[in-house]
Amino acid sequence: MSKLAVFFPGIGYTMDRPLLHFGRRLATELGYEIKPLTYGGFPQKVRGDRSKMEECFRLALSQAKEMLADVDLAAYEDVLFIGKSIGTIVAAQIAVENAARDRIRMILYAPLEDTFSFPLGEAIAFTGSGDPWVGGEASRIPALCAERGIPCTVIPGANHSLETEDVSADIETLHMIMERTRQFITRT
Numbered sequence: 001m002s003k004l005a006v007f008f009p010g011i012g013y014t015m016d017r018p019l020l021h022f023g024r025r026l027a028t029e030l031g032y033e034i035k036p037l038t039y040g041g042f043p044q045k046v047r048g049d050r051s052k053m054e055e056c057f058r059l060a061l062s063q064a065k066e067m068l069a070d071v072d073l074a075a076y077e078d079v080l081f082i083g084k085s086i087g088t089i090v091a092a093q094i095a096v097e098n099a100a101r102d103r104i105r106m107i108l109y110a111p112l113e114d115t116f117s118f119p120l121g122e123a124i125a126f127t128g129s130g131d132p133w134v135g136g137e138a139s140r141i142p143a144l145c146a147e148r149g150i151p152c153t154v155i156p157g158a159n160h161s162l163e164t165e166d167v168s169a170d171i172e173t174l175h176m177i178m179e180r181t182r183q184f185i186t187r188t
Helices: 016-028 052-066 086-097 113-117 141-148 167-186
Strands: 003-008 031-037 078-085 102-107 123-128 154-155
Touching: 003 052, 003 086, 016 052, 016 078, 016 102, 016 167, 052 086, 052 141, 078 086, 078 167, 086 141, 102 167, 113 141, 113 167, 123 141, 141 154, 154 167
Parallel strands: 003 031, 003 078, 078 102, 102 123, 123 154
Antiparallel strands: none
């Protein structure tokens, strides 16, 4: 079976950060061809500034489309889009525009609300109750997931990197996230 995992990083959360690094290793272990995307040129001080956020989205979307221009997603039997933060919005936009959208499954690490303005199909999400990018305890992410039937794991007190101040707890959380990611990927 031909399998592809496309990684959509966040603004400052690159492929060498824990969620994407271990997500990539996991997908490789499970036999997926890996397509990591990189984008940049973002403005500074984005959080809380809607116009800068939209600019980041446009930049990331344009760069992602360019990097995927020669990739025929329909040629793969199984396609994973694994995104972090703004990468979840970019992934959702690209998925909805692609002819292979029905076979694209999504893993959403710290998704932003705008991600849910797209039909997501089969997906799983992870968010932190202390994530200031989505309103912390007042976050609508769990409810948006529930409305769409998307399993959502809320990590108590975790920030936008799905981390807390407790390193040991963060290592356990990362293990749990990767196990749930594995279960989602291997579910047929």
